[in-house]
Amino acid sequence: xxxxxxxxxxxxxxxxxxxxxxxxxxxxxxxxxxxxxxxxxxxxxxxxxxxxxxxxxxxxxxxxxxxxxxxxxxxxxxxxxxxxxxxxxxxxxxxxxxxxxxxxxxxxxxxxxxxxxxxxxxxxxxxxxxxxxxxxxxxxxxxxxxxxxxxxxxxxxxxxxxxxxxxxxxxxxxxxxxxxxxxxxxxxxxxxxxxxxxxxxxxxxxxxxxxxxxxxxxxxxxxxxxxxxxxxxxxxxxxxxxxxxxxxxxxxxxxxxxxxxxxxxx
Amino acid sequence: xxxxxxxxxxxxxxxxxxxxxxxxxxxxxxxxxxxxxxxxxxxxxxxxxxxxxxxxxxxxxxxxxxxxxxxxxxxxxxxxxxxxxxxxxxxxxxxxxxxxxxxxxxxxxxxxxxxxxxxxxxxxxxxxxxxxxxxxxxxxxxxxxxxxx
Numbered sequence: 001x002x003x004x005x006x007x008x009x010x011x012x013x014x015x016x017x018x019x020x021x022x023x024x025x026x027x028x029x030x031x032x033x034x035x036x037x038x039x040x041x042x043x044x045x046x047x048x049x050x051x052x053x054x055x056x057x058x059x060x061x062x063x064x065x066x067x068x069x070x071x072x073x074x075x076x077x078x079x080x081x082x083x084x085x086x087x088x089x090x091x092x093x094x095x096x097x098x099x100x101x102x103x104x105x106x107x108x109x110x111x112x113x114x115x116x117x118x119x120x121x122x123x124x125x126x127x128x129x130x131x132x133x134x135x136x137x138x139x140x141x142x143x144x145x146x147x148x149x150x151x152x153x154x155x156x157x158x159x160x161x162x163x164x165x166x167x168x169x170x171x172x173x174x175x176x177x178x179x180x181x182x183x184x185x186x187x188x189x190x191x192x193x194x195x196x197x198x199x200x201x202x203x204x205x206x207x208x209x210x211x212x213x214x215x216x217x218x219x220x221x222x223x224x225x226x227x228x229x230x231x232x233x234x235x236x237x238x239x240x241x242x243x244x245x246x247x248x249x250x251x252x253x254x255x256x257x258x259x260x261x262x263x264x265x266x
Numbered sequence: 267x268x269x270x271x272x273x274x275x276x277x278x279x280x281x282x283x284x285x286x287x288x289x290x291x292x293x294x295x296x297x298x299x300x301x302x303x304x305x306x307x308x309x310x311x312x313x314x315x316x317x318x319x320x321x322x323x324x325x326x327x328x329x330x331x332x333x334x335x336x337x338x339x340x341x342x343x344x345x346x347x348x349x350x351x352x353x354x355x356x357x358x359x360x361x362x363x364x365x366x367x368x369x370x371x372x373x374x375x376x377x378x379x380x381x382x383x384x385x386x387x388x389x390x391x392x393x394x395x396x397x398x399x400x401x402x403x404x405x406x407x408x409x410x411x412x413x414x415x
Contacts (some may be wrong), residue, residue, distance in 0.1 A: 033365040033393065036332045039323060043391065049315070050414055054340035054389075144315065152318035196339060202391040203336050248310040 027244040045171040048178035049093040063098035072263035079217045086173025120157035129175040183252035190245045199236035202224035296323035298409035301348030305379040314413035322409035330397040337386040347380045354401035
């Protein structure tokens with residue numbers, strides 16, 4: 001490091017310190033959330049690996065037993081393809097946790113086929129290729145990044161052609177599969193901290209509202225999901241109370257049933 | 267050759283006003299996102315996974331926007347806010363669902379970048395409050411990205 005660079009870095013640190021001090025003095029310690037209602041953006045849907053990462057920190061998870069081999073039927077209805085696509089991308093994150101290269105490669109191919117089926121194949125081809133190449137090199141960080149890019153590109157492509165509802169179904173499919181795996185792990189090795197990861201009432205309300213806005217999709221699985229979310233809501237919307245083992249088991253039963261419904265034909 | 271030079275010269279004069287207007291007219295949330303990602307860059311080396319998705323819009327000076335976000339106990343998060351407007355000053359803070367400031371003390375604001383750090387004590391909804399404190403523009407694009415580890 002040259003003396004100039006060192007000097008620059010010291011100045012930058014000093015400046016940061018000053019900025020932090022100034023910031024600390026001005027930030028309100030409390031705000032009225034109710035007053036924000038007009039300016040609040042929709043809840044951000046987390047990626048499955050965000051939850052899996054938190055789960056991993058609670059103890060070793062045998063991710064291999066959660067890798068799914070059934071990647072689903074070939075559907076023609078676009079809402080069904082969108083749901084399945086989200087679910088398969090979530091499977092990709094599970095396979096990355098399990099460091100299962102053959103499963104990741106298979107998922108990469110499946111994602112591409114589903115994206116083509118829904119008319120957004122072009123935007124996915126480079127990502128699917130990158131997923132397969134990174135899996136070959138066992139570069140799991142790259143696979144994770146490409147799965148995130150895949151989901152983002154799929155949803156962007158859908159939004160560009162005003163298929164926002166299908167884009168929301170991709171998120172829903174991923175969230176359901178992520179919740180199925182989370183509850184399966186926590187059911188096997190229950191811990192209060194693991195169960196707390198299910199505390200996502202706003203996210204659930206978000207999906208409920210979105211599903212209510214899709215009456216034009218005459219697909220029975222969507223109505224099943226809608227009804228199931230009504231059952232799940234009181235189990236996770238517990239305020240400051242803990243989510244008990246029975247609730248986790250119940251949510252796992254519900255999400256497993258829905259997961260099977262998403263991958264198989266009616 | 268002279269005719270070609272003439273056409274090019276005239277063409278470039280026609281383009282000049284467009285180039286001059288670029289920051290105000292053609293700047294977009296995508297530009298703001300580039301700055302937010304620039305702020306995030308050093309953290310990737312520390313193991314943070316930065317989401318591809320981002321949230322953005324435009325705000326007037328003194329205006330705020332809240333983004334509701336599901337955070338998980340056990341993870342650590344950084345949120346980065348950026349704008350392409352050079353002399354703008356932006357800020358970002360994280361509050362829990364009760365409206366209590368929930369961020370760590372090492373958040374920072376440096377002109378058209380700002381960042382907030384949170385290690386959630388509980389799993390649940392949080393509010394990310396973004397604000398354009400000052401700006402020479404009437405409306406200022408902002409973009410928010412986040413990373414976790």
